[in-house]
Amino acid sequence: MALPRLARRYRWPILAAGVAAFTAAAAITTQVAFAATLFSDTFEDGDTSGWSKSGGTWSVVTDGSKALQQSNAGSENARDFAGTSSWTNYTVSARVKPISLSSNGFVGLLARAKSSTTFYRLALLPGNTVQLQAVNSGSVTVLGSVSRTVSTGSWYTLGITVSGTSITGKVDGATVGSGTSSVASTGRIGVQTGYASASFDDVTVSDAAGPGPTTPGPTGSSTPPTSTSPTPSSPPPSTTWPTKTGDAPVNNGTIQVSGTLDGGMKRYCCIGDGGQGESQDPVFELANGATIKNVIIGAPAGDGIHCLGTCTIQNVWWEDVGEDAATFLGTSGGTSYVIGGGAKAASDKVFQHNGNGTVNISGFYVENAGKLYRACGNCTNSYERHVVVDNIRVKSLKVVAGINTNWGDTARFTRVTVIGDSSHSTIICDKYKGVPKGSEPSHIGSGPDSTNCFYNPNTDVIWA
CATH class of the missing domain: 2.60.120.560 (Exo-inulinase; domain 1)
Structure with a gap:
């Protein structure tokens, strides 16, 4: 039975248009629609x-x-x-x-x-x-x-x-x-x-009786979310970079965001040196509960976006990641969302998770990167962290997500499309042993299991 939608508060209905016909505006609508x-x-x-x-x-x-x-x-x-x-x-x-x-x-x-x-x-x-x-x-x-x-x-x-x-x-x-x-x-x-x-x-x-919320508490262990089928009708994310509508120079340092910043697909630039230095400033710093959307971040991008609590990053595109595209720092639990958008040229990580809670990534495209997501393995505080990945496309990516199994981290994957990897060398879920700050996490394995890495390699991953 089709469910009626409320006129006032429902958002982003699923569109029937094909991926090839996407415009930048249509791309965000369709990418968000998977929910x-x-x-x-x-x-x-x-x-x-x-x-x-x-x-x-x-x-x-x-x-x-x-x-x-x-x-x-x-x-x-x-x-x-x-x-x-x-x-x-x-x-x-x-x-x-x-x-x-x-x-x-x-x-x-x-x-x-x-x-x-x-x-x-x-x-x-x-x-x-x-x-x-x-x-x-x-x-x-x-x-x-x-x-x-x-x-x-x-x-x-x-x-x-x-x-x-x-x-x-x-x-x-x-x-x-x-x-x-x-x-x-x-x-x-x-x-x-x-x-x-x-x-x-x-x-x-x-309207899908699929995955429920996946927001772990800030400390302790919890039963990891089970893998369930998401809404099948939403199309895969676009691999075409949007065209900027204008420039928004970052002249006065990091831009503080509370509430919602809608960039209107302007290109924000520039901070930092484009390298991997850990001390670079972010282009945007998002207060707890803030949303940033419809933004292109040019290079050099410094340390991208910092989320101080939970946040929503919607239809944001990184031309060259530099250090990290976004770092999630909140320590009060909750779920942060990356909805739509894309990133290129991350020699290490795209999304870094230093706080706790859950990062939910959907409708995203990443190209030429090390890892899409990494739960910090040697931060000052050791937290249980979770990531949910659905309906993404990746190209020339080494690892989709890296987590620390000894801290109870979990990663769940559905609808991961890997482009141009005939040897199937892209790792979907990498497992590490988290360590105290100052030490280096050790790699202890990869692949699906019933405790930390939730996906079916035959149905949840598509090698295109």
């Missing part, structure tokens, strides 16, 4: 249009960025719903932060809300418990449960995937549980509190 987003709300517009509340005290507040908050900790049952009642198979995800949580309270994300008392719920509970629940007229059946830290004042990424009678819940990339239930076959999404107050942000609904 098939039905609904998205970051609350940066400051309102709750499209949501309907029941109980509690709801408002948009500033909590790092703009967020939806339920502030009445004494409310027994506060709910806020969005979407349409005809939605069937989808994945809903949101960042959730309990502010107060009583001994009999909960904070939750809802899927297939058939009514105000019938739905599927992923709930953060006191006593360091997370449960996936089927709620039928207020009666709760637990489909899965896991013990993990639940702290007030901390953000968690919750996700529920509903596909037929199969229900799966994830928190920070780790599967809480899955089961079968026929409580609700269709329904809206929602957020909910009971005897608790909480903030909610970055609510997204995808």
Whole structure:
């Protein structure tokens, strides 16, 4: 059944145009479309249009960025719903932060809300418990449960995937549980509190019951995400570099970005010497939650882009990477996104992951580079890091991703197209043993497994 899309907040519908017909503008639209987003709300517009509340005290507040908050900790049952009642198979995800949580309270994300008392719920509970629940007229059946830290004042990424009678819940990339239930076959999404107050942000609904959110916590181990098939209808990324619309000289050092910077496909240049020096300044420094899009970065590009927290890099093209195209530095968990775009001439890495959390790379093209992604193996702090790679094209690339298995890193790959490598020498997943700063990580293997490197070499990698 085709799912109806919301007129107000859905973004980037899938296009039918072929790859050969791409213009620069069409390329970004199609590259982003793999997520098939039905609904998205970051609350940066400051309102709750499209949501309907029941109980509690709801408002948009500033909590790092703009967020939806339920502030009445004494409310027994506060709910806020969005979407349409005809939605069937989808994945809903949101960042959730309990502010107060009583001994009999909960904070939750809802899927297939058939009514105000019938739905599927992923709930953060006191006593360091997370449960996936089927709620039928207020009666709760637990489909899965896991013990993990639940702290007030901390953000968690919750996700529920509903596909037929199969229900799966994830928190920070780790599967809480899955089961079968026929409580609700269709329904809206929602957020909910009971005897608790909480903030909610970055609510997204995808019409594919495929990969759920993959946002690991900042420390400790978690169950790595399983490999599931993404939306098959989105075309592969373009290999044609866009034409600049103008020049934007970088005359005054690093450009600070908070909120969203839309470059309109201008070429930003230049910083640094084009080499591999570790002390070069970035062209852009993105604050937590910032987005940069529609930008061409010319050479020399210094240290590219620095993401200080989570960020979104959308339709950004590097003419010559130099040191690194982007470095992800955030240490509070969460997911950063690279959506569309491309990079050339990275003698070492394209994306460097020094912080923790997840980097999600989709619709990207890379040419003539060492590694597309590397989880730092000898930084000052040793974190568990995760990367999700989907629908990319690579040419003259040595390694798609390098991770540190001793720290619990994971990498998941789907729809990787390798161009012009008849000998199949490109390594999809390289494994290292992470070490303290000052030492050099040792290479310990490569290839798929069931613990760290998730992909099927026969179906997830295409040798073109």
